[in-house]
Amino acid sequence: MLKEAKIKKICKRFGNDRTRMMDIVREIQQEFGYVPPKYYDLIAREANTHRVEVQSVVSFYTFLSDRKKGKIIIRLCEDIIDKMAGADEVAAAFERELGIAFGETTDDGKFSLEWTACIGMSDQAPAALANDTVLTNLTPEKVPEIIQALKKKADPQVLVTECGDGNNADQLIQTMVQNNICERGEVLLGDYDLEAGLRKAIEKTPEEVIEDVKNSGLRGRGGAGFLVGLKWEFTRNAPGEDKYILCNADEGEPGTFKDRVLLTERPDLVFEGMTVAAFAIGAQTGIVYLRAEYAYLRAFLEDVLNRRRAAGLLGNNICGKDGFNFDIRIQMGAGAYICGEESSLISSCEGMRGDPSDRPPFPAIAGYRVAPTAVNNVESYCCATRVMDKGADWFSGIGTEKSAGTKLLSVCGDCERPGIYELPFGVTVNELLKKVGAEDAAAMQVGGPSGQMINPSQFDRAISFEDLPTGGSIMVFNKQRDLLEVVEAFMEFFAEEDCGYCVPCRVGNVLLLNRLKQIRNGKGVTEDMDYLEKLGKATKRMSRCGLGQTSPNPILSTLENFRPIYTEVVRDNTSGLQKSFDVLEAMEQANEVTGRQSVLFHA
Amino acid sequence: MSKPKVATTSLAGCFGCHMSLLDIDDRILQLIDLVDFDKSPIDDIKTFTDRCAIGLIEGGCCNEENVHVLQEFRKHCDVLISFGDCATMGGIPAMRNNIPLAECFDEAYRTGVTVYNPDGIVPNDPDLPLLLDKVYPAHEVVKIDYFLPGCPPSADTLWAALTALLTGQPVELPYELLKYD
Numbered sequence: 001m002l003k004e005a006k007i008k009k010i011c012k013r014f015g016n017d018r019t020r021m022m023d024i025v026r027e028i029q030q031e032f033g034y035v036p037p038k039y040y041d042l043i044a045r046e047a048n049t050h051r052v053e054v055q056s057v058v059s060f061y062t063f064l065s066d067r068k069k070g071k072i073i074i075r076l077c078e079d080i081i082d083k084m085a086g087a088d089e090v091a092a093a094f095e096r097e098l099g100i101a102f103g104e105t106t107d108d109g110k111f112s113l114e115w116t117a118c119i120g121m122s123d124q125a126p127a128a129l130a131n132d133t134v135l136t137n138l139t140p141e142k143v144p145e146i147i148q149a150l151k152k153k154a155d156p157q158v159l160v161t162e163c164g165d166g167n168n169a170d171q172l173i174q175t176m177v178q179n180n181i182c183e184r185g186e187v188l189l190g191d192y193d194l195e196a197g198l199r200k201a202i203e204k205t206p207e208e209v210i211e212d213v214k215n216s217g218l219r220g221r222g223g224a225g226f227l228v229g230l231k232w233e234f235t236r237n238a239p240g241e242d243k244y245i246l247c248n249a250d251e252g253e254p255g256t257f258k259d260r261v262l263l264t265e266r267p268d269l270v271f272e273g274m275t276v277a278a279f280a281i282g283a284q285t286g287i288v289y290l291r292a293e294y295a296y297l298r299a300f301l302e303d304v305l306n307r308r309r310a311a312g313l314l315g316n317n318i319c320g321k322d323g324f325n326f327d328i329r330i331q332m333g334a335g336a337y338i339c340g341e342e343s344s345l346i347s348s349c350e351g352m353r354g355d356p357s358d359r360p361p362f363p364a365i366a367g368y369r370v371a372p373t374a375v376n377n378v379e380s381y382c383c384a385t386r387v388m389d390k391g392a393d394w395f396s397g398i399g400t401e402k403s404a405g406t407k408l409l410s411v412c413g414d415c416e417r418p419g420i421y422e423l424p425f426g427v428t429v430n431e432l433l434k435k436v437g438a439e440d441a442a443a444m445q446v447g448g449p450s451g452q453m454i455n456p457s458q459f460d461r462a463i464s465f466e467d468l469p470t471g472g473s474i475m476v477f478n479k480q481r482d483l484l485e486v487v488e489a490f491m492e493f494f495a496e497e498d499c500g501y502c503v504p505c506r507v508g509n510v511l512l513l514n515r516l517k518q519i520r521n522g523k524g525v526t527e528d529m530d531y532l533e534k535l536g537k538a539t540k541r542m543s544r545c546g547l548g549q550t551s552p553n554p555i556l557s558t559l560e561n562f563r564p565i566y567t568e569v570v571r572d573n574t575s576g577l578q579k580s581f582d583v584l585e586a587m588e589q590a591n592e593v594t595g596r597q598s599v600l601f602h603a
Numbered sequence: 604m605s606k607p608k609v610a611t612t613s614l615a616g617c618f619g620c621h622m623s624l625l626d627i628d629d630r631i632l633q634l635i636d637l638v639d640f641d642k643s644p645i646d647d648i649k650t651f652t653d654r655c656a657i658g659l660i661e662g663g664c665c666n667e668e669n670v671h672v673l674q675e676f677r678k679h680c681d682v683l684i685s686f687g688d689c690a691t692m693g694g695i696p697a698m699r700n701n702i703p704l705a706e707c708f709d710e711a712y713r714t715g716v717t718v719y720n721p722d723g724i725v726p727n728d729p730d731l732p733l734l735l736d737k738v739y740p741a742h743e744v745v746k747i748d749y750f751l752p753g754c755p756p757s758a759d760t761l762w763a764a765l766t767a768l769l770t771g772q773p774v775e776l777p778y779e780l781l782k783y784d
Contacts, residue, residue: 575677578745580743587735590734
């Protein structure tokens with residue numbers, strides 16, 4: 001078939017709908033290995049939009065490309081936890097084996113090597129994606145075998161010789177990923193009755209359901225901790241016929257992998273929670289925004305959805321309730337951390353770049369397709385299902401006064417037992433460290449790079465919204481680690497992942513990173529700490545969305561909690577000359593062009 | 604008591620900021636009651652004769668001589684002020700910052716559409732200062748104490764800032780002196 005015809009067919013499959021641009025270009029990429037720029041006009045015409053819309057989507061997302069890449073793209077996770085576990089050595093082995101550097105494609109067009117941000121496998125690092133297949137616990141020794149196998153058969157799935165535990169071994173998943181569930185709590189990972197929550201919910205009125213969720217004290221699990229019941233109430237009361245339920249499964253915060261485990265082991269709880277929300281709010285359409293890194297879960301999740309449709313738990317007249325119609329589709333992401341921010345997530349679901357939007361109006365008033373939309377985290381929906389089954393009082397009886405229930409924590413880094421821990425809110429850092437086997441920890445990053453780094457004198461603090469909030473990411477560092485290196489890695493991440501829309505974030509993060517690098521290179525002066533603090537605070541205050549409002553945290557929290565790591569390396573500037581400026585280096589190009597040396601400065 | 608000294612220089616600038624300084628008109632008489640000028644294009648003193656209270660820097664650093672002069676200013680002045688956008692952030696000259704130096708030379712002396720240079724000779728006298736790889740704002744080369752934005756900062760802005768510093772008052776620049784449209 002002609003390429004044009006193929007593209008037309010793909011566009012048609014998605015209703016020639018420009019709001020499905022993500023799906024359209026993803027399919028085209030799957031078909032051709034990239035999205036050929038010469039077809040941008042055609043795609044735009046077929047999808048009733050403009051060329052620039054197509055181009056901006058393709059250029060925005062890391063997993064989309066306008067250049068032909070290898071048949072197999074190996075994306076190695078560059079997260080600091082993976083680096084600590086030896087990702088650099090693994091990278092060198094890949095480069096050696098394939099004879100190309102990262103960012104390049106082999107001449108035969110078979111392989112590309114790329115770095116990528118956290119892929120949600122920090123408990124089994126170093127990890128990589130070979131197309132959609134996850135490779136965990138990599139070592140330089142394993143690399144030659146991997147490449148040999150892939151050269152023999154260009155299907156990364158051949159690398160999965162042994163499946164992980166639980167549903168990871170399901171016929172539709174077949175991955176080497178391990179759940180590493182180390183502690184089950186009573187809300188999420190303990191035993192539960194399928195459908196019980198939903199069936200109890202539809203016995204009530206939508207208002208009563210919302211009242212229950214409010215009374216349970218359930219707060220959003222993505223990190224910000226907004227009251228879920230209140231959000232549902234706003235969405236229900238917002239004017240509009242069509243309302244939407246969105247599930248944020250774009251867990252991109254480095255070190256977070258708890259939604260991965262929920263989607264693997266508790267998909268019904270997630271979908272049931274969304275259905276409960278739909279009932280409460282009066283929505284007919286639900287979307288799960290699944291990050292591209294978890295594409296290996298897609299077939300399995302689609303199957304669960306089909307099963308639920310067949311059982312009358314999705315579709316028309318759900319559970320026999322007349323007029324209760326609701327269905328869920330899965331929207332694949334394409335590798336953009338910013339899409340975990342709810343307004344960016346909505347932009348992405350609408351087939352655009354993942355740019356955040358101004359608030360107000362909040363999504364509850366004008367979200368997806370400018371209609372009232374409830375966006376909640378995977379874990380929040382699971383909790384809501386359980387609240388419906390066991391009651392608000394049961395839920396609010398767990399945890400602390402202002403943080404009800406349990407929290408799913410994903411722990412990684414320097415500890416004996418990295419993995420998933422479901423613990424009641426209020427657990428102290430010391431208790432957690434004991435469980436994970438890291439009593440000698442020197443620092444803990446709570447809430448991922450956008451959270452804060454705390455020192456041992458703060459280990460008696462409690463994981464909760466009122467003290468130490470976290471979306472789930474817990475990274476442990478021992479005293480051998482160079483914390484400035486960690487901070488730099490986090491800032492690199494933000495500088496890479498910011499969407500580029502607003503100046504404070506786009507420029508601020510890069511300036512912060514540059515100054516940090518200077519300090520690490522021994523060119524720092526005492527005033528630099530002041531500079532970092534002022535610029536960091538300005539970036540936080542002036543940025544448009546949650547990314548820039550939290551991205552300086554690695555620097556600001558270490559300046560506060562680990563000041564010596566800075567004071568040890570900066571020096572007083574007594575001469576007034578900037579150490580970071582090297583005049584001889586600045587003249588190197590001129591030396592080459594003119595063929596002479598400086599009379600003033602070359603001694 | 605002898606009057607405090609002021610030095611000024613124009614590095615990679617267009618002298619527009621110095622013109623703006625002269626725009627204080629007859630207030631220059633009041634200024635010389637307050638200060639003596641040391642090294643400055645205004646009196647054509649080439650080298651520092653004494654320690655100065657204030658150094659006014661116009662322009663960023665585009666070549667080695669700029670760097671040398673700026674470092675001399677840092678050594679001889681108590682307070683350095685970047686005045687004007689070029690000193691503060693590179694300004695127009697910094698438009699070449701994304702282009703490798705060799706390409707800039709080619710464009711300027713060989714391939715530019717208005718260039719007539721059949722022998723393709725690029726000026727390279729030993730007396731010509733070497734260009735830097737890019738144009739640096741002054742504060743990336745030495746520590747700068749104050750910044751006066753504007754292209755150029757208006758005479759009133761300069762007057763307000765200088766008199767405040769020289770009389771030991773806090774520098775207060777009202778909105779009117781810092782808006783440009």
